[in-house]
Amino acid sequence: xxxxxxxxxxxxxxxxxxxxxxxxxxxxxxxxxxxxxxxxxxxxxxxxxxxxxxxxxxxxxxxxxxxxxxxxxxxxxxxxxxxxxxxxxxxxxxxxxxxxxxxxxxxxxxxxxxxxxxxxxxxxxxxxxxxxxxxxxxxxxxxxxxxxxxxxxxxxxxxxxxxxxxxxxxxxxxxxxxxxxxxxxxxxxxxxxxxxxxxxxxxxxxxxxxxxxxxxxxxxxxxxxxxxxxxxxxxxxxxxxxxxxxxxxxxxxxx
Amino acid sequence: xxxxxxxxxxxxxxxxxxxxxxxxxxxxxxxxxxxxxxxxxxxxxxxxxxxxxxxxxxxxxxxxxxxxxxxxxxxxxxxxxxxxxxxxxxxxxxxxxxxxxxxxxxxxxxxxxxxxxxxxxxxxxxxxxxxxxxxxxxxxxxxxxxxxxxxxxxxxxxxxxxxxxxxxxxxxxxxxxxxxxxxxxxxxxxxxxxxxxxxxxxxxxxxxxxxxxxxxxxxxxxxxxxxxxxxxxxxxxxxxxxxxxxxxxxxxxxxxxxxxxxxxxxxxxxxxxxxxxxxxxxxxxxxxxxxxxxxxxxxxxxxxxxxxxxxxxxxxxxxx
Ligand SMILES: Nc1ncnc2c1ncn2[C@@H]1O[C@H](COP(=O)(O)OP(=O)(O)OP(=O)(O)O)[C@@H](O)[C@H]1O
Ligand SMILES: [Mg+2]
Numbered sequence: 001x002x003x004x005x006x007x008x009x010x011x012x013x014x015x016x017x018x019x020x021x022x023x024x025x026x027x028x029x030x031x032x033x034x035x036x037x038x039x040x041x042x043x044x045x046x047x048x049x050x051x052x053x054x055x056x057x058x059x060x061x062x063x064x065x066x067x068x069x070x071x072x073x074x075x076x077x078x079x080x081x082x083x084x085x086x087x088x089x090x091x092x093x094x095x096x097x098x099x100x101x102x103x104x105x106x107x108x109x110x111x112x113x114x115x116x117x118x119x120x121x122x123x124x125x126x127x128x129x130x131x132x133x134x135x136x137x138x139x140x141x142x143x144x145x146x147x148x149x150x151x152x153x154x155x156x157x158x159x160x161x162x163x164x165x166x167x168x169x170x171x172x173x174x175x176x177x178x179x180x181x182x183x184x185x186x187x188x189x190x191x192x193x194x195x196x197x198x199x200x201x202x203x204x205x206x207x208x209x210x211x212x213x214x215x216x217x218x219x220x221x222x223x224x225x226x227x228x229x230x231x232x233x234x235x236x237x238x239x240x241x242x243x244x245x246x247x248x249x250x251x252x253x254x255x
Numbered sequence: 256x257x258x259x260x261x262x263x264x265x266x267x268x269x270x271x272x273x274x275x276x277x278x279x280x281x282x283x284x285x286x287x288x289x290x291x292x293x294x295x296x297x298x299x300x301x302x303x304x305x306x307x308x309x310x311x312x313x314x315x316x317x318x319x320x321x322x323x324x325x326x327x328x329x330x331x332x333x334x335x336x337x338x339x340x341x342x343x344x345x346x347x348x349x350x351x352x353x354x355x356x357x358x359x360x361x362x363x364x365x366x367x368x369x370x371x372x373x374x375x376x377x378x379x380x381x382x383x384x385x386x387x388x389x390x391x392x393x394x395x396x397x398x399x400x401x402x403x404x405x406x407x408x409x410x411x412x413x414x415x416x417x418x419x420x421x422x423x424x425x426x427x428x429x430x431x432x433x434x435x436x437x438x439x440x441x442x443x444x445x446x447x448x449x450x451x452x453x454x455x456x457x458x459x460x461x462x463x464x465x466x467x468x469x470x471x472x473x474x475x476x477x478x479x480x481x482x483x484x485x486x487x488x489x490x491x492x493x494x495x496x497x498x499x500x501x502x503x504x505x506x507x508x509x510x511x512x513x514x515x516x517x518x519x520x521x522x523x524x525x526x527x528x529x530x531x532x533x534x535x536x537x538x539x540x541x542x543x544x545x546x547x548x549x550x551x552x553x554x555x556x557x558x559x560x561x562x563x564x565x566x567x568x569x570x571x572x573x574x575x
Contacts, residue, residue, distance in 0.1 A: 003368050004366050004367075004368065007362065007365040007366045007368075008366065010362070010365065011351075011354070011362045011365075011366075014354075014358070014362075015353040015354070018353075084349070084352065085345075085347055085349045086349050086350070086351055086352060087349075088315070088345060088347075088349040089349055089350075089351060089363065089410070090366070091315065092313065092314075092315075092338055092341075092343055093338065093363075093366035093367065094335050094336075094338045094339045094366070094367060094368075095335060095338075095366075096334070096335055097334075254314075254315060254316065254317050255269075255307075255310060255315065255316040255317065
């Protein structure tokens with residue numbers, strides 16, 4: 001990593017720290033509401049069984065982290081390329097265009113990790129899920145967290161560089177809703193075997209591998225996808241989106 | 256003299272974005288070279304290709320033909336090395352809105368690897384020189400046009416670039432700020448800074464630049480010192496004589512016969528003499544006047560403007 005890239009990271013972290021309270025609100029609010037309704041209210045009403053919260057916890061963590069890294073990369077980029085052109089001052093820094101893009105992905109990963117650190121204890125405590133994390137699970141959790149954040153940071157870059165800035169709101173809605181609902185956040189992938197075509201179709205959704213990865217690491221006793229498929233999916237999609245994102249970024253950055 | 260900027264047969268054609276669109280030859284076979292230490296101008300109207308040319312030289316635009324070199328380095332092949340050597344003041348406000356003025360300078364220097372102590376001292380010094388200290392620790396949203404422009408230049412100077420690029424640095428400034436900006440740029444040039452500036456103000460190129468290239472529709476129309484450029488316009492010098500009495504046709508005809516005179520126009524109390532050059536002409540005209548008993552009350556010599564030059568070169572006025 002070059003000194004210039006570190007300086008770019010320094011700048012982004014300075015700005016992020018300054019906006020920490022908004023960041024916490026953004027990443028914390030939804031999981032908080034979610035855990036309150038699904039982890040506290042609905043079990044009390046007897047509508048869902050207590051065990052369901054165990055199935056939800058990995059999904060909530062997965063959603064928070066992946067959406068965080070995607071937003072951290074996509075939103076500033078859309079604004080920069082579409083309107084303010086602020087990124088120009090970083091494109092003139094003595095670093096390659098890909099260097100600037102990779103730094104953006106790193107920032108996305110960092111933000112997602114912080115989101116994870118906020119959301120995991122929050123959801124854990126509120127839902128009262130019993131987790132027994134040994135060393136293997138913790139290492140798995142870290143690997144899954146980093147890979148998922150990377151995947152969605154790169155995905156955020158692809159979206160931000162492909163979509164016209166005026167359409168970004170629409171795309172976020174149209175893209176994210178199906179991704180979330182078909183993303184195995186609220187049900188384990190393994191249980192989908194009763195609908196085989198659906199089980200196979202959702203494999204196209206990168207979010208599935210993130211959520212199943214967290215399921216693998218946090219609640220291994222529950223049904224989950226095989227580790228090979230999880231890691232293969234996460235790594236494959238990460239590489240694909242990084243390659244595509246860097247190409248599209250360079251296309252947007254240079255006329 | 257060492258060459259700072261070398262542009263050879265540079266071309267940039269933008270492909271149409273829609274089916275019905277037409278391709279735009281933003282830069283169409285331009286060549287020029289700028290020696291180290293020169294103050295060089297690119298002068299042209301809106302859409303002439305000034306920003307595109309600067310874009311290529313500053314690695315922001317990929318040329319579609321020809322080469323551009325900064326200190327011998329091919330811009331398209333060695334963009335990172337080129338970026339180390341240049342400071343860029345873009346036409347648009349691309350200041351980092353998330354940061355304060357001082358942070359903008361400090362982070363910029365950090366990107367370029369300037370040591371902490373050095374960059375803090377440099378930032379303070381530039382903030383003082385550019386009269387930005389009062390609002391140095393505020394975010395830049397709400398800065399006036401002049402302040403934005405000064406901060407953009409300060410930022411470009413933070414890493415002591417070998418070449419400074421300025422894209423229309425005075426557009427949108429009031430006359431006072433514009434003069435302050437001119438002083439500032441002259442001062443930088445006097446210290447040896449190589450500068451490439453674009454403008455569509457004739458007087459700006461005239462005042463600041465040692466040489467200027469006139470471009471329009473992506474083509475280079477002329478390149479010379481402003482004085483030489485002006486001399487190339489036939490009849491570009493104007494001498495106006497105001498006379499209380501004695502103006503007549505024989506005086507006008509005698510003026511027409513003087514060397515260098517292109518045309519003479521006479522009104523009631525005024526004679527306008529259009530000439531290729533001014534040297535000695537005023538003295539000759541005054542001698543003629545006293546010989547013929549014309550009482551000259553006032554005389555005024557106007558240099559040809561680059562405005563006239565543009566008209567002469569393109570048949571169009573600069574300001575639409
Ligand atoms: N990204 C682009 N895509 C397509 N055409 C472009 C692009 N950038 C510039 N052009 C076109 O290239 C031509 C030259 O533009 P350029 O911005 O270089 O002119 P300029 O001399 O800087 O003008 P101004 O004084 O208005 O800043 C114009 O016709 C412009 O429309
Ligand atoms: Mg321009």
